[in-house]
Amino acid sequence: xxxxxxxTTLRSFVAVADVGGVTRASGFLNLTQSAVSMQLxxxxxxxxxxxxDRSARTIALTxxxxxxxxxxxxxxxxxxxxxxxxxxxAFEGEVVLGVPHDIVYPSIPxxxxxxxxxxxxxxxxxxxxxxxxxxxxxRRGKCDMILTTEELSRASLAGAGSLIxxxxxxxxxxxxxxxxxxxxxxxxxLASGEIMVGIAVTEPGIGSDVASLRxxxxxATVDGVEGWVLNGPKAWCTFAGRADVLALLARTDPxxxxxxxxxxxxxxxxxxxxxxxxxxxxxxxxxxxxxxxxTPGYRGMHSFTLQIENYFVPGENLVGGEAQLNxxxxxxxAGFGAGRLQxxxxxxxxxxxxxxxxxxxxxxxxxxxxxxxxxQLTQFTLGRMAARIAGARAxxxxxxxxxxxxxxxxxxxxSQAKLLACxxxxxxxxxxxxxxxxxxxxxEYPISRYVVDATVLPIFEGVKAILELKVIGRAILSx
Ligand SMILES: Cc1cc2nc3c(=O)[nH]c(=O)nc-3n(C[C@H](O)[C@H](O)[C@H](O)COP(=O)(O)OP(=O)(O)OC[C@H]3O[C@@H](n4cnc5c(N)ncnc54)[C@H](O)[C@@H]3O)c2cc1C
Numbered sequence: 001x002x003x004x005x006x007x008t009t010l011r012s013f014v015a016v017a018d019v020g021g022v023t024r025a026s027g028f029l030n031l032t033q034s035a036v037s038m039q040l041x042x043x044x045x046x047x048x049x050x051x052x053d054r055s056a057r058t059i060a061l062t063x064x065x066x067x068x069x070x071x072x073x074x075x076x077x078x079x080x081x082x083x084x085x086x087x088x089x090a091f092e093g094e095v096v097l098g099v100p101h102d103i104v105y106p107s108i109p110x111x112x113x114x115x116x117x118x119x120x121x122x123x124x125x126x127x128x129x130x131x132x133x134x135x136x137x138x139r140r141g142k143c144d145m146i147l148t149t150e151e152l153s154r155a156s157l158a159g160a161g162s163l164i165x166x167x168x169x170x171x172x173x174x175x176x177x178x179x180x181x182x183x184x185x186x187x188x189x190l191a192s193g194e195i196m197v198g199i200a201v202t203e204p205g206i207g208s209d210v211a212s213l214r215x216x217x218x219x220a221t222v223d224g225v226e227g228w229v230l231n232g233p234k235a236w237c238t239f240a241g242r243a244d245v246l247a248l249l250a251r252t253d254p255x256x257x258x259x260x261x262x263x264x265x266x267x268x269x270x271x272x273x274x275x276x277x278x279x280x281x282x283x284x285x286x287x288x289x290x291x292x293x294x295t296p297g298y299r300g301m302h303s304f305t306l307q308i309e310n311y312f313v314p315g316e317n318l319v320g321g322e323a324q325l326n327x328x329x330x331x332x333x334a335g336f337g338a339g340r341l342q343x344x345x346x347x348x349x350x351x352x353x354x355x356x357x358x359x360x361x362x363x364x365x366x367x368x369x370x371x372x373x374x375x376q377l378t379q380f381t382l383g384r385m386a387a388r389i390a391g392a393r394a395x396x397x398x399x400x401x402x403x404x405x406x407x408x409x410x411x412x413x414x415s416q417a418k419l420l421a422c423x424x425x426x427x428x429x430x431x432x433x434x435x436x437x438x439x440x441x442x443x444e445y446p447i448s449r450y451v452v453d454a455t456v457l458p459i460f461e462g463v464k465a466i467l468e469l470k471v472i473g474r475a476i477l478s479x
Contacts, residue, residue, distance in 0.1 A: 007151050009039045010072040013051070016040065017069050020058040030355065030386050041227030096144075099125055142338075142400035146345035150393075153349025157453040158300030160353040165342050165461075166197040166239060169335035170247040172293035173265055176334040177320040177327065179463070185376070186267065196272065198243035200234040200306065201332060207235075208466045210249070210329065211260035217250035220312065221286045228252075228266065229316040236460075240290045240304035242270050247319075247335075249328050258326070265319040268311070276302060286311040297452025336461065337411045340418040341403055344396040347421035351389045351428040352455070354450040358382065361445070365437075383433055385428045392421035412475040415467045422457035422464075429454040 015025040017035065026033045044051050051065035051418065061069060144285040149164060168188040174183055174190075189195040206212050215232030222229075230250055240246060252263030268288075270280045276292040287309045292302035317326070319331055359382060362373040372378050399417040402410035429450040433440035440447050458464045 003433060007076065008147055009043050010041045010075055012036050013043060013074060014069065014072050016052070016059060017061055017065065020060075022059070030352070030389070032390075045214040046197055063439075065145075117425055142341060142403040143397060146341065146348075146400045147305050149342050149345035150349035150352070153346040154353040155349075156300060157346055157350045157450075157457075158298045165339050165346070166199055166247075167191070167193075168342055169199055169332075170197050170245075170267070171338045172330040172335040172338040173247065173319055177324045177331045179321050181316070182267075182319065182321075195244045196239065198237050198240040198246045198304075200237045200240070200248040200268070202234065202236045202245045204233050204235045204305065208210075210332075211263075211385050213249055213254070213263060214256075215248070215250045215308065216254065217252050217264060217266065217313075222312045222328055224313075227312055227316075228311060228318065230268065230308050230311045231236075231268070233305065235305050236293070236303045237290070237306050238301050238303040238460075240306060241273050241275065241292065241302060242277050243270065245269050249332050252328075253326055262326055263329045263332075264325055265331050266313050267317045267319060268313050278304075280311075282312055284310075284312060295456075297449065297454075317435070334407070336404070337407060337414055340461050340467075341396070341399055341410075341414040343457065344392070344399065344414070344417040344421035347418075347425035347454075347457050348389065348393045348396050350450055350454055351385075351392060351421075351425045354425075354429040354447060354454075355382070355385050355389060357445070357447050357450070358385070358435050361436050361439075361447070378435060381431050385431050388424045388428055392424040394416075396421055411430035412472055415462065415471045417463060418457075418461060418474070419467050422454075425454045425457050 012025065012029055015029050016022055017024050021030065022033050022036050022040070023320050026036045029036060031039075037184065040052065047064070047068075049064045049069060050062050050102065052064050053060045053065075145164075145168070152164070171187060171190050174186055178186070186195070190197065200215075201210060201213070203213060203215060215230065215234060217228040219228040220227060228250075230248065232250070234248070237246065248266045248268045249263050250266060251262050252264040255262060270288055271278075277290065279287065279289040281287050288306060288311050290306045291302035292304050295303065300370050315321075319328065324331060359373075362382070363371055365372045373382075395413070395417045399410055399413040402413050429447065432447045433451045436445055436447050439445050440451075442448060
């Protein structure tokens with residue numbers, strides 16, 4: 001299977017086949033003609049075969065093209081099915097499955113096994129031999145991760161796109177500073193979705209000023225096992241209920257003046273639970289309890305306030321072991337760089353979903369005797385939405401490519417991408433809501449969900465002002 005067989009390319013290929021030409025397909029896809037042509041060319045190059053017969057006035061498929069078309073339709077239908085189910089779960093206010101980080105294709109068999117186990121009456125069939133081939137051949141760079149995130153977030157920011165951000169953050173921290181044993185043990189579990197993750201950095205009184213965190217970790221031996229005892233509250237720990245582990249940043253040097261140089265990162269195991277409240281009691285008396293905070297949007301992913309009292313973590317769960325003691329802040333920040341990049345992908349997906357919902361609505365909705373899509377102002381607004389999305393997508397992909405080359409050097413570009421793409425998602429979803437008129441305010445229409453979900457994007461993974469001032473502005477001044 002070709003390296004470039006991602007969902008976006010497949011979608012373009014199917015669109016060109018359906019409408020019989022690149023020009024009309026590009027309008028439909030909200031891509032430039034040259035982008036679509038380039039995708040198809042790359043697809044043909046990587047397959048080393050011609051898919052389109054371009055000699056006639058209307059583009060026709062070659063025999064190989066016909067063969068791929070059937071496969072592509074199945075892949076896209078499967079993808080729609082997968083994220084459609086995720087959206088259902090998001091609407092129910094509870095997410096039930098993990099979509100592993102980096103790339104969806106190799107994980108599809110696992111995702112479906114889990115779906116099918118949990119919903120025995122709603123089986124989904126899979127092209128198992130094809131996905132095995134994909135698993136072997138696919139490149140697992142940041143672009144693949146972005147495309148996956150984007151596709152999932154197009155359906156639901158909360159139910160799908162978000163699930164893969166957290167394992168990404170912990171995986172990045174482990175890759176940056178974990179011991180070989182930790183990488184060998186945790187990374188496969190994170191990648192397969194077997195272990196679900198929550199990120200516990202923020203505290204009720206401390207958000208942007210991460211260096212001032214107060215949650216304490218003190219050395220202790222419990223039942224002969226050396227480790228650490230955690231004490232202190234955490235806030236906004238998204239997905240903490242369902243998570244099997246928390247990546248938790250705690251103060252291991254009690255001297256507050258050490259700031260970020262006194263923090264360490266722990267992998268904290270806990271029982272997974274489904275409710276809006278949970279409590280984990282350890283045999284030795286350690287306790288962790290959580291309560292979900294009510295929010296207007298982002299409802300598929302509940303964020304919990306946690307109370308942690310004398311909760312024991314074995315020493316082997318200190319990320320990087322003694323070598324990384326008091327260096328957790330830097331490991332966490334490396335993870336956040338990847339998280340920000342992914343959040344720009346999530347923002348692009350949400351914005352694209354808003355545009356598609358809106359484009360559908362304006363064609364169906366009549367006012368003054370004609371579809372509202374016929375009004376020039378509607379077309380102008382759609383054009384502006386599409387252009388903003390194209391810009392957000394371009395910087396996001398550029399940052400993803402740069403990340404593959406040098407994650408450290410790409411950090412500032414990833415922050416810029418996050419900043420711009422999240423603003424675009426807010427603006428585009430609100431434009432879409434206005435074009436829906438009153439129905440845009442009704443929960444019945446997905447655009448209302450996109451709008452409330454979008455408003456969280458400029459806040460988490462680096463609140464806007466902090467990215468502008470402390471990350472991007474400072475990077476410029478430091479040359
Ligand atoms: C839905 C949701 C999910 C979240 N999920 C997680 C999670 O899973 N794990 C986790 O650890 N955290 C999570 N967070 C927390 C999120 O990362 C924080 O909200 C964010 O870091 C901002 O911190 P804060 O809310 O305390 O705001 P504050 O830091 O108090 O900021 C408030 C305002 O002050 C401004 N400000 C602060 N410092 C400065 C400065 N130096 N100069 C200028 N302006 C400044 C900020 O820009 C902001 O506008 C989540 C938040 C939300 C809303």
